[in-house]
Amino acid sequence: MLRCAVKKFAYFTTLLTIVANVYIYTYPSFYSKQCSWNCSNKNAPFQQDLTFLAKAKEYVNDVQMQWRGNHAIADDNDDIHIMAFGDPQIKGIWPKTPYVSRLDTFGNDHYLGHIYDMMQQRLKPQVVTVMGDLFSSQWIGDSEFHNRTKRYISRIFKRDLSSIEKVKQDNLDEQGQYKANWSKWGDRFNEILSDVKQNETASQGLSFEFGYEDIYSWNQDLEDFLIINVTGNHDVGYSGDATYQHMTRFHDLFGKDNYWIEYLTNTTHPWRIVVLNDLLLEGPALQPEFVEATWIFLNKLNERQFNGSTVLLTHVPFYKREGLCFDGPDTRFYPDVHPTEPYKSGLLRSQNHLSESISNQVLNLIFENGKPGIILTGHDHEGCETVYNKGSGSSWEATKDIESDVFVKEITVKSMMGEFNGNTGLVTGHFNKDTLTWEWTFSLCPFAIQHVWWFAKVSLLVTIFTWSSLLFV
Numbered sequence: 119m120l121r122c123a124v125k126k127f128a129y130f131t132t133l134l135t136i137v138a139n140v141y142i143y144t145y146p147s148f149y150s151k152q153c154s155w156n157c158s159n160k161n162a163p164f165q166q167d168l169t170f171l172a173k174a175k176e177y178v179n180d181v182q183m184q185w186r187g188n189h190a191i192a193d194d195n196d197d198i199h200i201m202a203f204g205d206p207q208i209k210g211i212w213p214k215t216p217y218v219s220r221l222d223t224f225g226n227d228h229y230l231g232h233i234y235d236m237m238q239q240r241l242k243p244q245v246v247t248v249m250g251d252l253f254s255s256q257w258i259g260d261s262e263f264h265n266r267t268k269r270y271i272s273r274i275f276k277r278d279l280s281s282i283e284k285v286k287q288d289n290l291d292e293q294g295q296y297k298a299n300w301s302k303w304g305d306r307f308n309e310i311l312s313d314v315k316q317n318e319t320a321s322q323g324l325s326f327e328f329g330y331e332d333i334y335s336w337n338q339d340l341e342d343f344l345i346i347n348v349t350g351n352h353d354v355g356y357s358g359d360a361t362y363q364h365m366t367r368f369h370d371l372f373g374k375d376n377y378w379i380e381y382l383t384n385t386t387h388p389w390r391i392v393v394l395n396d397l398l399l400e401g402p403a404l405q406p407e408f409v410e411a412t413w414i415f416l417n418k419l420n421e422r423q424f425n426g427s428t429v430l431l432t433h434v435p436f437y438k439r440e441g442l443c444f445d446g447p448d449t450r451f452y453p454d455v456h457p458t459e460p461y462k463s464g465l466l467r468s469q470n471h472l473s474e475s476i477s478n479q480v481l482n483l484i485f486e487n488g489k490p491g492i493i494l495t496g497h498d499h500e501g502c503e504t505v506y507n508k509g510s511g512s513s514w515e516a517t518k519d520i521e522s523d524v525f526v527k528e529i530t531v532k533s534m535m536g537e538f539n540g541n542t543g544l545v546t547g548h549f550n551k552d553t554l555t556w557e558w559t560f561s562l563c564p565f566a567i568q569h570v571w572w573f574a575k576v577s578l579l580v581t582i583f584t585w586s587s588l589l590f591v
Contacts, residue, residue, distance in 0.1 A: 121591045128584040135581045138574035142232065145565055146240055147180035153563035154189055155199050155241060156546035190242035196387065198547030198556075200429065201243035204496045204531035205251040206230050207352060208270055210262050227273040229536055229571045234274055237542045237563065244334065244343055245391070246275075249496030249531050250350025250433030252372075256359065260367055261295035267371045278340050285370050296367075303366040311411055328415050329422075330379045344379075347372045349395045350433045350496060351468070357403035358452060358465030365408065376415040380424065387549040388426030389556055392419065392484060396432045400476050402451075402465045420483040427556035428484055428491040428526075429547070434469060435495045435530050436506065437477040438516035443502035443530060445470040470498070481506060481514045485526050492545060492558040493528040501532025501541070501562065529560045536568025 146153035183189055208230070209223050238246070253266050264286055271277045291297035313324040335341045354364040354375070368375060375395035382388050398412045440446035449469040456463045472480070485491055485508075493506075506514045507522035515521075516528070531543040542563040550557050565571075 121588065124584060124588055124591050128581065128588065131577060131581040131584055135574070135577040138570065138577055142566070142571055142574045143236070144177075144181050144184070146236060146563060147177050147184060149563055150176065150180040152561045153237070153240070153542070153544070154561075155197070155544060156548065156559040156561070184240050187242075189240050196549050198245075198389065198429075198545075199241065199243045200245040200247065200494075200545040200547070201237060201241065202494050202529075202531045202543035202545060203234070203246075203248045203534045204501065204541065204543065205249060205350065205499055205533040205535065206270075206274065207251050207254040207533075207535060208266055208274075209254045210258060210266055225572060225575075226536065226568065227269055229540065229568050230534060231274045231276065232571060233534060233540045233542060233565050235276070236565075241544070242343075245346065246343060247346040247431050247494065248348060249431070249494060250348040251352040251496060252347060252350065253352055256352050256355045256364060260298045260363070261291075261293075263298075263367050264296035264371065275345065277345070278337070281337075282371050289370070298363050298367040298370060300362040300366040303369065304362040307362075307365075307411070308407065311407055311414075314414060326376075326411065326415065328374075328377050328418055330377060331383065332381055333379045336373075346391070346393060346431060348393060348431050348433050348496065349375045349397060351397055354395070354397060356466050356468055357398050357401050357405075357409055358462055358467050360398060360404060360408055362405065376412060378419055380426075383426070386554060387556065388424070389547065390424060390426060390428055392428055392430045394430060394432040394480075394484075396434050396472060396480070399480065400466065400473060404462065404465055416480065416483045420486060423487075425487060425489075427489045427547070427558075429545070429558075430484055430491065430493040432493070433496050435471050435497060435502070436481065436493070436514075436516065436528060437471045437474040438504055442504055442516055442518065443498055444500035445498040445502075447471045449473065478512055478514055481508075481526070482512050485524075488524045490555055490558065491526045492547075492560070493526060494543070494545065495528060495530045496533075498530045499533035499535065499538055501538075502528075502530040503560065504528050504530075527558060527560070532562055536571075539567055540565030540571075 141148070208227060211220050211223055252270055253263070258266070264282065267282055268279060271282065272279055286296040289297055289299050310324045310326055314326065317323045333344060335344055349368060354360050354368050365375070376393060378390055378392045380388065380390040395412060398408045401409055403409045435443070437447060447470060450467045452462045452465050452467045454464050504516045504518060505520050506516055506526050506528060507520065508514050508524040509522065529543065529545070532538055532541040534540050534542065544561045544563060546559045548557050
């Protein structure tokens with residue numbers, strides 16, 4: 119009797135396990151049009167009027183294409199494929215953290231890693247970018263910042279750890295843990311800043327070395343794509359919080375916060391990636407020199423008179439009126455009397471959007487040539503899609519539709535966190551040879567809330583245990 123009940127339960131858990139694991143390992147095929155590069159799936163599956171059998175057939179066809187690697191084959195070799203992830207915000211583990219919370223954090227790392235694995239294997243992007251807020255808090259020590267970086271790199275993005283381990287070995291404290299040498303970094307930063315301000319051209323002296331050309335991987339021996347990590351407020355803080363310590367460790371472990379990469383500059387279809395730390399564009403700032411350096415970057419960028427299309431990667435969205443996105447404009451400052459941290463009195467505390475005037479200035483500096491481009495941001499976890507139309511003079515207005523001859527799309531990439539369904543943003547750039555312009559399209563590929571991933575893993579363990587128990591019943 120007991121054996122019969124256990125056997126029935128084993129069949130039941132086996133069925134659930136198969137269904138759950140089939141979903142989590144083939145979920146892009148359930149949303150095949152959303153989860154493919156633009157035009158890469160010619161069948162345009164899952165139209166609303168399809169029958170169940172037709173949908174099932176489309177799903178099976180897409181799974182077969184995924185296994186054969188067809189989704190990673192570009193329809194046009196000149197197309198640009200960018201995979202974007204919004205605000206993972208991974209948490210930390212402390213000595214007093216309960217074991218349940220430790221398990222949840224461990225699982226969350228692998229949940230995010232599963233999303234990346236599935237989409238990277240399916241589509242083989244040229245560029246992977248994370249839109250800031252890599253971690254859940256900027257108020258952590260240097261060793262914890264290093265620990266989370268290690269988890270972030272190894273568990274989520276499966277990358278080589280040798281570079282950050284070398285950084286650690288070069289910057290050890292008395293306990294053998296990573297400690298940011300912010301004094302050394304700050305001295306060098308201010309030396310370069312002073313020299314750049316004294317010389318009109320960087321070639322006359324020291325330079326921040328903002329620019330690159332035709333970079334397709336930071337390490338071609340290990341990776342055949344480029345990965346970019348944007349600074350978020352939970353990584354370095356808003357300008358009223360950002361310190362030399364924050365900036366030093368981000369530069370140590372993730373690289374520069376402001377730079378551009380130009381591609382195909384001697385062709386008819388040049389384009390570029392611009393990475394901008396827009397947290398340090400306005401103030402009042404704790405370290406005004408950081409804001410000053412960011413504007414030097416923007417002015418140097420503008421001086422290049424680039425004639426191609428621009429992909430701008432930044433964290434805080436540009437200004438838009440209330441109601442266009444989930445987050446409306448909201449800028450806050452520390453009170454003028456702030457006893458707990460008096461040195462922050464009156465400084466910028468937080469912002470949902472850049473201010474209207476700063477937004478206009480930045481858009482004019484970066485998109486001065488009038489070529490269509492695309493902006494990818496994070497910060498607003500719900501995601502949003504808007505268009506900035508250039509009006510008369512130097513003003514830009516955010517709307518839901520194209521209303522001007524000069525415009526740029528802004529995509530706020532919905533968060534990849536489990537509570538927001540583990541999204542992947544997919545950007546396709548296609549050069550239209552008739553109009554001689556780049557055309558940019560975006561789609562959002564959802565996974566599922568984290569409980570679905572957990573259920574698939576736990577049900578597998580339960581199934582194995584149940585079938586094993588039959589040996590003793």
